[in-house]
Amino acid sequence: MAENTTPQELSEQxxxxxxxxxxxxxxxxxxxxxxxxxxxxxxxxxxxxxAKTKEELESLAIRHSVxxxxxxxxxxxxxxxxxxQDRTGIIQLxxxxxxxxPEGYAAYKELDIGDIVYGEGTLFKTKxxxxxxxxxxxxxxTKSLRPLPEKFHGIADVEIKYxxxxxxxxxxxxxxxxxxxxxxxxxxxxxxFTELDFVEVETPMMHPVAGGANARPFKTHHxxxxxxxxxxxxxxxxxxxxxxxxxxxxxxxxxNFRNEGISIKHNPEFTMLEFYQAYATYxxxxxxxxxxxxxxxxxxxxxxxxxxxxxGTEINLEGPWERISVEDAILKYTDFQNVxxxxxxxxxxQALLEYGLKKQLPMDSKxxxxxxxxxxxxxxxxxxxxxxxxxxxYPLDVSPLSRKNENDPFxxxxxxxYIYGREMANAFxxxxxxxxxxxxxxxxxxxxQAGNEEACxxxxxxxxxLEFGMPPAAGEGIGIDRMVMLFTDSPxxxxxxxxxxxxxxxxxxxxGGKSGKN
Numbered sequence: 001m002a003e004n005t006t007p008q009e010l011s012e013q014x015x016x017x018x019x020x021x022x023x024x025x026x027x028x029x030x031x032x033x034x035x036x037x038x039x040x041x042x043x044x045x046x047x048x049x050x051a052k053t054k055e056e057l058e059s060l061a062i063r064h065s066v067x068x069x070x071x072x073x074x075x076x077x078x079x080x081x082x083x084x085q086d087r088t089g090i091i092q093l094x095x096x097x098x099x100x101x102p103e104g105y106a107a108y109k110e111l112d113i114g115d116i117v118y119g120e121g122t123l124f125k126t127k128x129x130x131x132x133x134x135x136x137x138x139x140x141x142t143k144s145l146r147p148l149p150e151k152f153h154g155i156a157d158v159e160i161k162y163x164x165x166x167x168x169x170x171x172x173x174x175x176x177x178x179x180x181x182x183x184x185x186x187x188x189x190x191x192x193f194t195e196l197d198f199v200e201v202e203t204p205m206m207h208p209v210a211g212g213a214n215a216r217p218f219k220t221h222h223x224x225x226x227x228x229x230x231x232x233x234x235x236x237x238x239x240x241x242x243x244x245x246x247x248x249x250x251x252x253x254x255x256n257f258r259n260e261g262i263s264i265k266h267n268p269e270f271t272m273l274e275f276y277q278a279y280a281t282y283x284x285x286x287x288x289x290x291x292x293x294x295x296x297x298x299x300x301x302x303x304x305x306x307x308x309x310x311x312g313t314e315i316n317l318e319g320p321w322e323r324i325s326v327e328d329a330i331l332k333y334t335d336f337q338n339v340x341x342x343x344x345x346x347x348x349x350q351a352l353l354e355y356g357l358k359k360q361l362p363m364d365s366k367x368x369x370x371x372x373x374x375x376x377x378x379x380x381x382x383x384x385x386x387x388x389x390x391x392x393x394y395p396l397d398v399s400p401l402s403r404k405n406e407n408d409p410f411x412x413x414x415x416x417x418y419i420y421g422r423e424m425a426n427a428f429x430x431x432x433x434x435x436x437x438x439x440x441x442x443x444x445x446x447x448x449q450a451g452n453e454e455a456c457x458x459x460x461x462x463x464x465x466l467e468f469g470m471p472p473a474a475g476e477g478i479g480i481d482r483m484v485m486l487f488t489d490s491p492x493x494x495x496x497x498x499x500x501x502x503x504x505x506x507x508x509x510x511x512g513g514k515s516g517k518n
Contacts (some may be wrong), residue, residue, distance in 0.1 A: 010147070017145045020110050024143065031143040036118040040064040043088035045123070046131055054125040065120040066091050066133055067141065069170065070113050071148075080108070081132070084117060085170075092132040093119045099136050107140065114144030162494050163502055175495075178488045181300055182496055185484055186253060188299040189273055192292055198249040198275060203238035205231065205255065211462070212236035214400070214454045215258040218268075231257035234477065236401065237462045239276050240430060244470045251275035253480065264492040265422060265482065267500050276475035282413045282429045285474045286390050289417060289425055290319050293388070293483075300487045310420055310489055316387060323415075325393040326377055334380040335359070347410065352376065366450070370395025370410075385418035394428075400440045400456055402428035417478075419486060427476030434466035 024031045045064065049057060068084035068091070080095040097105040099121070111117065120137040149160070149171055161168045161175075168175045190200065208227065210217040212234030220229050235252050242250050253273050260266060277284070297306055297317050306317040324332070327346045331337045336346070336355050345351040352372040356363035361379045363372060373395055385391070394414040396404060402412035414428035431437050441458045448455035484496040494500040 013147045014145060017112060017143070017147075020112070021143050021145065023110070024140075029140075031140060033139065033141050036065075036067060036139060036141060038065045038067040038086070038118065040066050040091075041088045042066065042068070042084075042086050042091035045091060046089065049123060049131055052125075054129070057123055057125055057131075060123075062123045063121065064123060064133060065118060065137075066093070067118045068116065069144075070111060070115050070117060073111070073113060081126075082108075082111075082117075082119075084119070092126075092130055093117075093121075093138070094124070094126070094132045094134045095138065096134075099134065100138060104138060108138055111140060112144060112147070114146070114148045115140060116142035116144070158494075162500050163505075165498055178484075178490060178496060179498065181488050182484045184299060185296055185487060186480065188296050189253065189292070189480075192295055193249075193251045193275060196249065198251045198277075199247055201239070201242060201247070201250050201252055202254070203232075203235045203242075203252060205257075207232050209457045209459045209461075211456050211459045212238075212401075213256075213258075214398075214456065216260055216453050218257050218259045233258050234272070235274050236475065236477070237459055239274055240470060240473070240475065241462065241465050243276055243278055243430075243473050244465045244468055248278035248471065248473075249276070262501065264494075267481065267493050267497055269501065270493075270497075271480040273478045273480055274475065276430070276473055278471040278473045280474040281472075282392075282415055282427055282474050285427045285476050286321075286323065286415060289390075289427070289476065289478075290321055290388075292478075293317055294319070296483070296487065308487065308489075310486055311491060313386060313420065315419060315486070321388040321390055323390040323392055326373060326391055326395065327393070329381045329385075329391055330373065330376055333384050334376060336376065346373070368395075368397040370397035370399075374398050382418065382423070383421040386420055389418045390415045391418060397443075399428065400444050401431055401437075403431045404436070422482055423479070424482055424486070425476055425478040427474065430470070430473045430475055432466055432470040432472060434463050437466055438463045 021031055045066070049062070052060075066084065066086065068086035070082055071085045071090065072083040074081045078097045082093040082095055083090055084093060095105070095108050100108060118137075118139040118141050119133050119135045121134040122136070124132060124134050126132055149167060169179070194200070206220070206222075206229040208229060210230040210233060212232070213236065215233040217230040217233050220231065221227070222229055234256055235254065239250055239252060251273065252275075253271065255269055256272050257269050259268065262268065294306060294317055297308065298304075301308060308315050308317065330346065331342060336342055339345055339351060339355060347369055349369045349372060352369065353363060353365065356372060356376055359380070361375055363375050367375065377391075392415040393405065393408075393411045394402070394416075396402075396410060396412050399412040399414050402414045405411040405413050412428060414426075416423050416427075417425040431440070438458075441456060441463070444456040445458050448457070481493050481496050484490070485493060488496060490496050
């Protein structure tokens, strides 16, 4: 429904448009034509001719045809200005009865805002110096049967904005710009890795074993094989199988699916970049990640623009970025630093549990030491990491796929990147010891049996792959949606996903309410 339009008004407007559609069909005119190819795009025409004077343009007598959606009509009786929008911007058509003839002008009078048209004629400039096409031919290509929202500069109602993205894209240059930047960012990611001799691959979306991350999966069933399958929560274990197979540098940009909550940072279906590099360590990937974000910033904002604004806060992407361990971050940013002998007790399960309960943090008394440590980190540290920060040296018991630190078996060689209090990337030196990996999978299975729905399953084939030998390697996953949020100053993940998942609209009186808002 158009904004500020009552159901009755909308119904009347739709009825009138359907009547116009009927008259077209009665005249045997197809209201949904094809085969009209414009010779010019709005942005190209403006770039080529905006600087010319009216006299220059008149002397050149340049002819062009354009196509687009009607966004505005100013009618003066025997003449009119019609503004149409194509994929590059706005161009104006000048309509005159004398130029189109009685029949052509009568057809113009039947047009509505939202219709898609083809116009052909000579370029000229109006008295206000606006580039226009003096139409000698005007053809309706697509009849719009519903009125557009009245607000030309975007849709205020987020329900319409997210549920009817097509309307949002028609009405909002800001939204179109956001998604153009998204596509540009993804293109730059591909360029970056291809230049470093990585190979882009595609791995399965449906897995017989849910693995590669700690997350709750979506489950489905394959009838012909009579087997359960899981929508992938991460491509990790398949990408590392490729390392075993000799593909030493691989990356994939594709969807993951996690059966979890929805928030401004989470959508059940989201886009990830994952890459794996043989003969590299997690420290190598910190250097690479810093360069990657700076490269994307240069592509989106221009060379030298390493300081960006996100939700009113300046984010400085210039390096080097801070690197701090999980334990040091807890000691630096939380009141645990005031616990007697805090440094020596940071791995004391009882001290962690008492601190969490005192601070009323969501702690599970059955959690491991690492689990309790990360509960404190998630609640009290994460939101304070505004500038780009690599948090390193995670506890082993919350990192089932990471390589143990050789000097401290409590830890693994892992980092997560935080910007504006949000996890942007997760990386580690890979565990390639099959005996250790099988043992950790077994621990995860026990955790799942004890009630942890996010724990990994045993993937025996992956263990078998490791038994053939995987080279030492490091791998990383980066959330594309969150990266796009950062570079487009978007407050919600729904602003950067073309079609975010929405709660169904239910009839009034049923759970969920009549608006169906999430």
